[in-house]
Amino acid sequence: MDDVVIIGGSFAGLAAALQLGRARRQVTVLDTGLPRNRFAGHSHGLLGHDHQPPLEILALARQQLARYPTVKLVNARAESVGGTLDNFVVTTGDGLTLPARRLLLSYGVADQMPSMPGFAECWGKSIVPCPYCDGFEVAGQHWGLLWSGPHAQHAVSLFHDWTDRLTVFADGHDIAPEIRADLARRHVDVIDGKLIAVTHQDGRQPSLDLDTGHSVAVDVLFAHPRNRPSAGLHEALGLETVDGPMGVVLQVDDRRETSVPGIYAAGDLANHMASVTLASSHGAMAGIFAQQSMLQ
Structure with a gap:
């Protein structure tokens, strides 16, 4: 035994x-x-x-x-x-x-990866969950944050230790007005619309395709599936x-x-x-x- x-x-x-x-x-x-x-x-x-x-x-x-x-x-x-x-x-x-x-x-x-094209292929390369794990390597670059609920507001304040270039993707979530006001005070852009695909080059250089017809490029996307x-x-x-x-x-x-x-x-x-x-x-x-x- x-x-x-x-x-x-x-x-x-x-x-x-x-x-x-x-x-x-x-x-x-x-x-x-x-x-x-x-x-x-x-x-x-x-x-x-x-x-x-x-x-x-x-x-x-x-x-x-x-x-x-x-x-x-x-x-x-x-x-x-x-x-x-x-x-x-x-x-x-x-x-x-x-x-x-x-x-x-x-x-x-x-x-649990979302079913959208390109997301899983970028996971661990240009789509990552943790700034302590990967933030230093992409410090000062353009970060995206895929909104996943009110808890994501903490990530916004956290990320400013690594970058001043941050874009939040609402991904269909209804972000409360007071949270939007806080994001604006922090000079964080909010892009509305639902993410439908991630265009990439071998898992790098992600461009986020939205159901609004727009596509927004970032250097790295932080997401929390x-x-x-x-x-x-x-x-x-x-x-x-x-x-x-x-x-x-x-x-x-x-x-x-x-x-x-x-x-x-x-x-x-x-x-x-x-x-x-x-x-x-x-x-x-x-x-x-x-x-x-x-x-x-």
């Missing part, structure tokens, strides 16, 4: 495995090899790995985990999970059965969730434990703010607290 089965082997899952491996705990990490940020050419803000391709960072992490004999990395999808504290069972798609004392869920979320968990295992386990403007995340306490004893969660699956730094930190915490929960 494993001490911990970790479902999801990106930044959070591998960080947890590292801590558990160093504590000489038996760990199996299940991973499908499809991290959320695989569309990005570079990852930013992770100390020691700034501006490195995310897949290369993960490959290096897996190599480093090889020195810990109690950690096993398995390329497989967890299809079902059940059980209770000290007696969980995970079954993979190829029929492997893994009993474990603890579970750690870090299978992340999947962004809704996301959903990459698997439904948390539903089968009956874990409590918290709804946010972009989707649901698992509810965890300060020790990264979910609403079910013995099940921990980390990464984007359990945090509204997506960040490789936070995912790594929370993964390490979840691994440490899972280990400490077994000391008795």
Whole structure:
């Protein structure tokens, strides 16, 4: 029996495995090899790995985990999970059965791309969600913001640390007059109409085509499509969730434990703010607290 089965082997899952491996705990990490940020050419803000391709960072992490004999990395999808504290069972798609004392869920979320032509092709290149992840590289350029609700107003004030050239695309939303007045005070243009397509050159140089017949070019478009968990295992386990403007995340306490004893969660699956730094930190915490929960 494993001490911990970790479902999801990106930044959070591998960080947890590292801590558990160093504590000489038996760990199996299940991973499908499809991290959320695989569309990005570079990852930013992770100390020691700034501006490195995310897949290369993960490959290096897996190599480093090889020195810990109690950690096993398995390329497989967890299809079902059940059980209770000290007696969980995970079954993979190829029929492997893994009993474990603890579970750690870090299978992340999947962004739900709108169906409009060109959007998905630009995702991670010229359409991005996070200024902390990509803002420095495009600072001072013409930014667009695809309005997704009143919460987008915060992004406008945030973006001014990187650029003074910002255009908001209402995308069919009814932006309240007081918000429009605030945008005007900040010298932010608002373009009405619904976005119907993104014209681009190999994912770059986006031009936003509107149902009004207009087309507006920007250097980069910030957008926040809704996301959903990459698997439904948390539903089968009956874990409590918290709804946010972009989707649901698992509810965890300060020790990264979910609403079910013995099940921990980390990464984007359990945090509204997506960040490789936070995912790594929370993964390490979840691994440490899972280990400490077994000391008795």
